[in-house]
Amino acid sequence: MHRWKGALTALLGGLTALWGWFGWLVLGWCALMLLDYLSGSAAAAKAGEWSSKAAREGIWHKAGMVVVVLVAAAADLLLALVLDQLPVVSLPVEFRGLVCPLVLVWYCLTELGSAVENAIAMGAPVPEWLRKLLAAGREAVDQAGRGQ
Numbered sequence: 151m152h153r154w155k156g157a158l159t160a161l162l163g164g165l166t167a168l169w170g171w172f173g174w175l176v177l178g179w180c181a182l183m184l185l186d187y188l189s190g191s192a193a194a195a196k197a198g199e200w201s202s203k204a205a206r207e208g209i210w211h212k213a214g215m216v217v218v219v220l221v222a223a224a225a226d227l228l229l230a231l232v233l234d235q236l237p238v239v240s241l242p243v244e245f246r247g248l249v250c251p252l253v254l255v256w257y258c259l260t261e262l263g264s265a266v267e268n269a270i271a272m273g274a275p276v277p278e279w280l281r282k283l284l285a286a287g288r289e290a291v292d293q294a295g296r297g298q
Contacts, residue, residue, distance in 0.1 A: 172247070175254050179219075182261035183212050189268035196272050215257055222253040252295050259288040 166174065187208055194200040226247040263284040270276050 172251065175251065175258075176219075179254050179258050179261070182258050182265070183215070186261045186264045186268065187212065189265045189272070193268040193271035219250065219253055219257070222250040223247075225249045252291055256288060256291045256295070259284055259291065263288065 169176075190208060191200060191205060194204060226249045229249070230247065263281070266276050266281060266284065
């Protein structure tokens, strides 16, 4: 058992060294998209409303989100390039990306909120404060993105 734990710890440490916190954020977002898709499918099946057309629409929705994340990553790369190469534009701190992490956190909160709604549709009791917390987190990220 201890060897297994040691191997898992070494693997996770190696992955963290390779891709850092941002990689874990991307992986978490992917896991949350899967959770939302599966819980949405389960909620639809429980209601007798599951259809392959709706399932395809859900996949297209997720694919669109991937496009938005790629655009946000490209925006961060462009901003970093401009800040590194144009001497007229400078910041008092090193720019390491802001757009893509904010978009990913916003999407993570959105996926969590959607999964909670799916759980409710499946009959699970959900504390109201959890729904409010997720909505408040999403609003806070929105405000941070708007610079407020």
